[in-house]
Amino acid sequence: MDNNLTENFKKIKIVITDVDGVLTDGRIVIDNNGVEAKFFNVKDGHGIKMLQRYGYKVIFVTGRESKTVLHRAKELGVAEVYQKVFNKLECVNKILQNHNYTFKDLLFCGDDLGDIPVIKRALIGCTVSDAIDECKKFADFITVKKGGHGAFREITDLILKNSKHWEEIKTKYEI
Numbered sequence: 001m002d003n004n005l006t007e008n009f010k011k012i013k014i015v016i017t018d019v020d021g022v023l024t025d026g027r028i029v030i031d032n033n034g035v036e037a038k039f040f041n042v043k044d045g046h047g048i049k050m051l052q053r054y055g056y057k058v059i060f061v062t063g064r065e066s067k068t069v070l071h072r073a074k075e076l077g078v079a080e081v082y083q084k085v086f087n088k089l090e091c092v093n094k095i096l097q098n099h100n101y102t103f104k105d106l107l108f109c110g111d112d113l114g115d116i117p118v119i120k121r122a123l124i125g126c127t128v129s130d131a132i133d134e135c136k137k138f139a140d141f142i143t144v145k146k147g148g149h150g151a152f153r154e155i156t157d158l159i160l161k162n163s164k165h166w167e168e169i170k171t172k173y174e175i
Contacts, residue, residue, distance in 0.1 A: 011105065015156075015159070019069050066083065
């Protein structure tokens, strides 16, 4: 990772992420009764909780609507979830304004076409290794792992390792 990207990780204050294909592997299972299931990764969830513990705001913005996403967000203490978002740039812009942040405070992660406008404007635009090629073209950081398989944890770890909190975290977890 180059020095500029490392320095930018130190500036992050807010993390906004897509859900399907980033926090999940992109599969949507619907049973005969219409009940939906998604596969989330527990390591990603722990990374989100650590970000929150150290003062970072984490928000979900997704193009689909799903009760499963709301359940996962509630479990993780993610208070803001925006679903059925067609224009993610417009939505993220409003979120930043509402919280008195700018794109220079933002790390955004997405994996598909609707995420590209935000990836391009965020201080750090991220994507997962199995994202579409167009996302990879514009991303500042591409995870090694696939979406839903700990990719988001790679991102949370980079934020924390480049923060003033890393020494405390290392002590707490006896690293």
